[in-house]
Amino acid sequence: MTIATPVPDSSDTTPVGPVARPSRAAYWLIAPGAIWMTLFLVVPLGMMVYVSFWSQTTFKIEPILTTKSWMAFFSSDTYLSALWTTIRIWLLVLLTTFVVGYPTALFVGLFVKNKTLATALLVLCVIPFWTSFLIRVLAWRPMLGKEGAINIILQAFHITREPIEALLFTELSVIIGMTQIYCVFMVGPIAFMLGRIDPNVIEAARDLGASFWRIFRTIILPLSMPGVIVGGIFVSVMVLGEFATAAALSGRKVNMLGNIIVTQVGSLKWAFAAVVGVILTILMGLVVAGFLRIVDLKREL
Amino acid sequence: MTDVLRIENLGKSYGSNAALRGVTLAVADNEYVSLLGPSGSGKTVLLRLIAGFEQPDMGRILFDGKDIASVPAHERGIGFVFQNFALFPHLSVYDNISFGLVNRVNAPVTDGSALRSRVMEMVELVGLIGLEDRGVHQISGGQRQRVALARTLVSQPRIVLLDEPLGALDANLRTRMRGEIRRIRSQLGVTFLHVTGSETEALAMGDRIVVLDNGSVGQIDTPDTVYNSPVSPNVARYLNCYNLFSGTIGGGTFSDGAHSFPLSGTPKPNASPAYAIRQDLITVRPSNSPLASGEAGFAATYLASEYTGAAFMYFFRAVDGHIVEVENHLSHRAPQTLDVNATYQLVWKADDALVYG
Amino acid sequence: MQTTIIKPVLGVYTALFLLFLYGPFVVLGILSFQIGPNGGPQFPIIEWSTYWYQHVFGLTPPSRIAPLPIYEGLARSLTLAFMTMIVSTVLGVVSAQAFRTKFKGSDVVFYLIVLGMMVPGVLVGLGLALVANSIGIDRTWWSTAFVLHVVYTFPFAFLVMLAIFNRFDPSVEEASWSLGVSPIKTFRKVTFPLIFPGVLSAMLFAFTLSYDEFSRTLFASGRDLTLPLAIYGTFSIEIHPNIFAFGVLTTLFSFALLAAYAILMTVSLRRAKRLAIQEDA
Numbered sequence: 001m002t003i004a005t006p007v008p009d010s011s012d013t014t015p016v017g018p019v020a021r022p023s024r025a026a027y028w029l030i031a032p033g034a035i036w037m038t039l040f041l042v043v044p045l046g047m048m049v050y051v052s053f054w055s056q057t058t059f060k061i062e063p064i065l066t067t068k069s070w071m072a073f074f075s076s077d078t079y080l081s082a083l084w085t086t087i088r089i090w091l092l093v094l095l096t097t098f099v100v101g102y103p104t105a106l107f108v109g110l111f112v113k114n115k116t117l118a119t120a121l122l123v124l125c126v127i128p129f130w131t132s133f134l135i136r137v138l139a140w141r142p143m144l145g146k147e148g149a150i151n152i153i154l155q156a157f158h159i160t161r162e163p164i165e166a167l168l169f170t171e172l173s174v175i176i177g178m179t180q181i182y183c184v185f186m187v188g189p190i191a192f193m194l195g196r197i198d199p200n201v202i203e204a205a206r207d208l209g210a211s212f213w214r215i216f217r218t219i220i221l222p223l224s225m226p227g228v229i230v231g232g233i234f235v236s237v238m239v240l241g242e243f244a245t246a247a248a249l250s251g252r253k254v255n256m257l258g259n260i261i262v263t264q265v266g267s268l269k270w271a272f273a274a275v276v277g278v279i280l281t282i283l284m285g286l287v288v289a290g291f292l293r294i295v296d297l298k299r300e301l
Numbered sequence: 302m303t304d305v306l307r308i309e310n311l312g313k314s315y316g317s318n319a320a321l322r323g324v325t326l327a328v329a330d331n332e333y334v335s336l337l338g339p340s341g342s343g344k345t346v347l348l349r350l351i352a353g354f355e356q357p358d359m360g361r362i363l364f365d366g367k368d369i370a371s372v373p374a375h376e377r378g379i380g381f382v383f384q385n386f387a388l389f390p391h392l393s394v395y396d397n398i399s400f401g402l403v404n405r406v407n408a409p410v411t412d413g414s415a416l417r418s419r420v421m422e423m424v425e426l427v428g429l430i431g432l433e434d435r436g437v438h439q440i441s442g443g444q445r446q447r448v449a450l451a452r453t454l455v456s457q458p459r460i461v462l463l464d465e466p467l468g469a470l471d472a473n474l475r476t477r478m479r480g481e482i483r484r485i486r487s488q489l490g491v492t493f494l495h496v497t498g499s500e501t502e503a504l505a506m507g508d509r510i511v512v513l514d515n516g517s518v519g520q521i522d523t524p525d526t527v528y529n530s531p532v533s534p535n536v537a538r539y540l541n542c543y544n545l546f547s548g549t550i551g552g553g554t555f556s557d558g559a560h561s562f563p564l565s566g567t568p569k570p571n572a573s574p575a576y577a578i579r580q581d582l583i584t585v586r587p588s589n590s591p592l593a594s595g596e597a598g599f600a601a602t603y604l605a606s607e608y609t610g611a612a613f614m615y616f617f618r619a620v621d622g623h624i625v626e627v628e629n630h631l632s633h634r635a636p637q638t639l640d641v642n643a644t645y646q647l648v649w650k651a652d653d654a655l656v657y658g
Numbered sequence: 659m660q661t662t663i664i665k666p667v668l669g670v671y672t673a674l675f676l677l678f679l680y681g682p683f684v685v686l687g688i689l690s691f692q693i694g695p696n697g698g699p700q701f702p703i704i705e706w707s708t709y710w711y712q713h714v715f716g717l718t719p720p721s722r723i724a725p726l727p728i729y730e731g732l733a734r735s736l737t738l739a740f741m742t743m744i745v746s747t748v749l750g751v752v753s754a755q756a757f758r759t760k761f762k763g764s765d766v767v768f769y770l771i772v773l774g775m776m777v778p779g780v781l782v783g784l785g786l787a788l789v790a791n792s793i794g795i796d797r798t799w800w801s802t803a804f805v806l807h808v809v810y811t812f813p814f815a816f817l818v819m820l821a822i823f824n825r826f827d828p829s830v831e832e833a834s835w836s837l838g839v840s841p842i843k844t845f846r847k848v849t850f851p852l853i854f855p856g857v858l859s860a861m862l863f864a865f866t867l868s869y870d871e872f873s874r875t876l877f878a879s880g881r882d883l884t885l886p887l888a889i890y891g892t893f894s895i896e897i898h899p900n901i902f903a904f905g906v907l908t909t910l911f912s913f914a915l916l917a918a919y920a921i922l923m924t925v926s927l928r929r930a931k932r933l934a935i936q937e938d939a
Contacts, residue, residue, distance in 0.1 A: 025756075025758040025759075025841075026757075026758075026759045026761040027756075027761060028760070029752050029753065029755050030752075030753055030756035030757075030764075031751065031758035032749060032752060032753075032768055033749045033750075033753040033756075033767075033771060033812065033816070034753075034767050034770060034771075036749065036771050036805075036808065036809070036812070037771055037773070037809065037812075038770070039805075039807050040768070040786065040805040040809050041770075041773060041774055041777065041782060043783075043785075043788040043789060044782055044785025044788065044789050045777070045781065045782065045785050046782055046785075047785050047788045047789045047792070048781065048785040048788060051788050087661070092826065098677065098837070101670045101675075103668055103672070103675075103712065104668075104671065104672045104675045107665075107668035107669060107672045108672065109851050110792075111664075111665045111668060111669075114787075117758055121672070124676060125676070125679060127909075128679050128680055128682075128683050129870075131683055131686070131905045131906075131908060131909045131912075132870055132885075132886060132889060132905060132908055133870055133872060133886070134872060134886055134890055135686065135889065135901060135902070135904070135905035136682055136683070136686075136890045136905075136906075138686075138897060138901065138902075139682035139683065139685055139686040139902070139905070140682055141897075142685055142689055143681060143682055144687050149681075149685050161802070180678060180679065180682065183679075184679070198759070212664060221885055233776070237775075237777075237778060238778070239779075240778060241778020241779060241780050241781065241873065242778075243780065243873070244872065244890070258778070258780050258873075261780050261781075261784060262780065262876070263878060265784065265787070270788060273784055274784065274788065277780070277781050277784050277785070280780070280781060281777070281781055282938070284776070284777070284778070288776060347888075352832070352836055354835075373835075373841075374832070374836065375834075375835040375836075375837075375838055375839055375840050375841065376838070377836075378838065379836065380836060380837075381832065381836035383829050383832075383833060385827075385829060385835040387829035387830045387832065388829075388830075388833075389830055389833075389834075389848060390852070391832075391851050391852060396783050398832070399837055400837060400839070400847075401834075401837025401839065404834075404837075404838075404839040404847060405837060405838030405839050406838055406839070406840050406843075407838055452837065453831075453836070453837070456837060456838060550761075577835050624894040643775065
């Protein structure tokens with residue numbers, strides 16, 4: 001006798017509700033990290049916003065709320081220009097790191113077939129980072145100065161007759177320095193995404209007769225976009241928060257928001273430093289949110 | 302009750318996709334039950350629910366009469382053999398097999414010599430003597446299969462669930478391992494619940510077959526009953542050896558627009574009418590041959606044949622485009638020479654067909 | 659085909675790119691061999707010498723050039739980096755393990771964690787300094803700077819472990835449970851050995867990031883300085899090639915660290931067989 005329908009029996013056949021999921025363990029596991037970040041990241045940032053509204057006199061600071069510091073910022077040309085400088089340098093460095101880094105990423109991620117060689121090249125790119133950031137920044141001075149390495153080489157090859165003065169202590173020097181320091185953060189993620197492109201896809205496109213530029217425009221560039229976004233976020237975050245490179249390479253001529261914060265803290269002008277901090281945070285939030293709208297990062301991981 | 306495992310109205314959905322819609326079955330002690338179903342029928346989900354890796358949305362699982370819904374997986378005492386074997390890659394064959402005995406919560410084996418003798422006994426039973434100290438990637442696929450079995454069986458579980466255990470092996474090895482698994486099981490007297498998508502494997506392994514149809518039980522029977530009398534057109538389809546027609550029943554005939562077949566006997570109950578004739582029960586006659594009484598048939602065009610060693614498979618197209626397969630066992634009759642695109646008459650005994658409606 | 663032109667062109671470009679990256683380091687290296695104590699940190703090289711290397715180690719006769727205030731800073735940086743590495747890696751592993759199941763609020767927590775690597779050091783350092791001031795605690799390298807270092811490096815460790823777990827096949831854990839082994843013991847004896855290479859990477863990441871960390875530490879460190887802060891302190895005063903000699907030495911030290919890491923990795927990878935962690939095809 002075959003049984004085609006469920007066996008009726010005397011016990012309860014009403015559906016049992018879902019049993020408690022074992023993911024209660026997940027809450028215990030995530031608690032330490034979440035608590036740490038809340039206490040030591042969210043609270044300090046919140047404090048910064050709060051203090052930006054405190055009353056600041058030359059010698060002390062009181063938690064009486066006022067917008068004086070805010071107005072001081074927006075009414076001052078120096079500070080507003082620092083804001084524009086920050087934005088301008090950010091955009092320029094973003095562009096230069098992309099332009100300088102993408103071809104290398106293309107080579108390492110796409111054209112180098114040997115995985116070990118590709119990793120070795122990437123490691124080569126990372127090695128300069130093991131010299132302390134500050135020392136690397138300093139090393140640019142003897143490179144860019146009037147008697148610096150670049151000028152010496154250019155004159156030795158008779159490309160220029162006179163030393164180029166604009167290489168050091170200008171905004172250009174800051175841009176060059178930052179590009180060199182941060183371009184690796186573009187190369188890494190882009191090379192990673194390019195490495196994940198199935199070579200058969202490109203092969204198929206070639207078989208169908210597409211030219212390299214066509215393939216690049218329609219296949220390679222779009223598929224590398226998540227890497228460009230990640231790289232863009234890394235570079236933006238670092239450049240927007242920068243002050244050391246600007247200070248060291250421009251001789252205090254170029255003032256980014258980061259520099260303002262440092263000097264204000266140095267003079268114990270906490271409220272004002274907080275105002276600049278909040279403005280920088282908003283700027284960064286907008287930039288990162290803008291990037292994240294272009295690509296959903298959690299999926300790519 | 303002597304049922305080791307009883308499943309009552311088990312259901313599980315993932316979002317809007319219902320993988321299991323009320324499965325009920327019972328597995329007796331020392332039984333070998335195979336669970337057959339195409340991909341997507343929920344058979345792996347069923348095993349994972351029994352093992353405790355996931356929780357059902359409805360229904361009960363009774364293990365030795367006790368509801369195990371709130372018992373975590375590591376306390377259920379239900380063995381599991383994975384399709385990809387899931388061997389511990391950082392341990393040797395010996396350490397893989399002894400892992401459960403050494404590390405389990407309930408009564409871990411602490412006596413070194415007792416452990417060794419139990420493990421080596423199992424190593425011998427599954428035929429891995431001499432390989433105990435090898436790493437798991439230094440042995441072949443079939444040997445890994447045996448390690449997976451040994452690892453589970455050495456803890457003497459009451460029931461072992463096998464999730465497509467032969468799926469990762471090549472065809473030759475698969476057939477040989479079938480016999481090995483049956484031998485090992487019967488020697489130990491453990492209950493096996495073996496899930497597979499292959500109908501030949503299900504028929505070969507189980508004392509009973511459960512056919513899963515779209516998330517619920519289609520049929521539970523002995524292999525020959527399922528093979529000869531599938532209880533629904535869906536079950537017949539999963540057996541992969543029936544030609545199926547859908548149509549209407551009226552006036553003692555089954556018709557589907559292009560053909561009509563005389564009925565003998567009462568149709569088996571089913572939601573919609575269907576007609577099934579097994580592929581090896583059809584004979585090929587010259588076109589326009591008359592049908593004797595008690596025979597059913599129709600004209601079809603010959604397309605191609607496939608030689609599988611013991612049989613020929615002939616493919617025909619009926620007037621309405623329906624593809625029909627005829628299996629010609631070479632022990633039954635000699636192979637026939639057929640002309641491509643020529644018309645022939647396909648004939649069978651009306652009694653041999655299965656009708657649903 | 660076009661690739662035959664493009665590939666070598668890109669190859670040459672990459673070589674130039676590497677030159678660009680290494681340029682300052684090469685200059686730094688050359689200048690570190692400047693004669694001292696009168697030679698300055700710029701070209702031309704008056705005379706080649708290892709004077710500044712000796713100066714770093716305090717082996718030169720006293721001159722008007724003050725020795726770099728590095729020893730204490732170095733010790734503090736190493737200790738801080740070590741503490742940070744341990745705490746961040748533990749947090750990273752535990753949090754990534756939590757993310758293996760879907761729990762309510764996981765999106766929020768994800769962004770909360772990743773926020774730590776996004777917010778520039780100046781901001782979070784400023785914020786913490788404000789908090790410390792208002793609740794009246796001192797800023798020190800081992801309390802305020804330490805917590806900020808973890809805030810910064812924990813997200814990196816977390817993302818590394820997330821990626822590792824993404825590629826981890828859970829069936830070995832389920833197999834262990836089915837054998838009667840508790841989830842905790844399963845983690846100890848099955849999961850952890852197999853994810854260990856990832857854990858090592860996370861540890862290395864965290865250590866490196868903390869060791870060179872500067873902007874967060876600037877405001878949060880108080881009176882006793884870490885190494886980068888000590889170096890920054892010498893910025894506004896005159897710079898001398900001793901700082902370049904120091905840079906070369908620390909780079910070599912990092913090389914040694916990487917060699918140690920590579921050896922550890924190869925040893926542990928050979929043991930954690932890649933069956934449980936799928937490799938990209």
